[in-house]
Amino acid sequence: MTHINALDPGASPLDYYGYELRRAREAAELTQRQLGDVINYTGSLVGQIETARKLPTPAFSERVDAALGTGGLLSRLTELVLRSQLPAWFQQTAELEARAVEICAFQTHMVHGLLQASAYARAVLGALDRSNLDDRTAVRLARQRIFEKEKSPVFWAILSEAALHQQIGSPATMRDQLAHLLAFEHDPRINVQVLPFSAGAHAGLQGSFNLYRFPGDPTIVYTEGYGSGHPTANPDTVVDCSLRYDHLQAAALSLRDSAELIRRVMEERYGEQRDVDGGPVA
Template sequence: MARGTAGLLSATSTRTPSPRGSRDFSERVDAALVTDGTFSRLVGLVLRSQLPTWFQPYADMEAKAAYISTYQAQVVYGLLQTEEYARAVLATGMPKDLEALVAARMERQRILERERPPLAWAVLDEAVLYRPIGGQKVMRAQLQRLLDYATHRWMRIQVLPSVAGEHASLAGSFNQLRFDDDPEIVYTEDVNSGHMTANPETVREASLRYAHLQATALSVEESVARISRVMEERYGARP
């Protein structure tokens, strides 16, 4: 590694860049030093290191997944969050360095920007749309982000309506990761830790529950209409 690049990386490590500025800065450095993306990759490693220690193993597996499916009962899935929404969510944990966590979450989302991103399917409880995290302006932008992804080639979003009543995952949120060459993984969280398992019976049970959730949820097209309606009626903005 060139001495200049190493020095820049050291400086970045001691003071985490802002979520918006870090990637622009790293790309400008790569262009200036003709490093073929080296500094951007190093900055990415620095940003990802800001994730909670217990969450990093999942983030590493998420970045390798060929297919991601998630059911979220409380908040929008991290890969789909806007920066402002993520900041409001992460602030509830009263972290020592909120901006570092926000930057790390934004870095996580870069897997959706790849030339060949993972296939992803998100089922969101309807309550997620109504929970005003960050306030009206933040929620308008967040719902617009969901609508933007609704037409994404690799992403599908469904809303599980409140009128569905009891459903297959009243126990809470969970994620499933599938890989080209590795066993499938199920991931769940509690208050301050995450749990991954490749146990075949657990994976089978989670797959069955997810299939039931998809069947109970609104169709993709109906979900777009529901998000648009909530955005307009609840947050005063027409998509």
């Protein structure tokens, strides 16, 4: 078991967070249990975070900052900590997401990570590996905090209709996920379009990809394999994928029609089933 005195604050962002949390707590002359009582968490959890055995959440950090008067230090560190827990091959891409002014994504078989609801993300991440699932889910969802920035990116997402029908998790999980997509219906910065089955052969048949655009840097194309990510600024690849995306948008349903299709699939495929007496079916 790691002991707090052995922590090296330079070893990782998580170790540095634990070191600063302990330093601020001790400066306030509070025990772990006392701080936990103040912020409505257990002293055990405070100790686990101080010893880098548990990830802090944004809510935890905000409460500690308020309780200890740290001027938002821990909240600022949280994003760095959570990003550092992403798979090493994806960390560069997470930085691209955080810096981009526009993101264009095409997904062939599931909802994009920036649009995933909690239960859906958990089901995706737990398909083969259920270890540390709570922390891994929190890390994925933390990527969505880019939409809370004062200057958040404009996000265009095209989902194949297959992503609406591929049941990931329970029917309730899918219903919640599709409702989550509909929550963006009137948000001009988060735009969801569906590429319907009726589109037939289309420009995205080679697979999912993302485009990241920046105010002063070249556009990046990102594709993904099993356990690997492939960002590139190759001009020919960027031109090719930009053209493909334009054609996919032309073939996709409008924002309004996409929302109607999502709503229809949510109700018809994942709506609560009832028996003849009107009660829910077990």
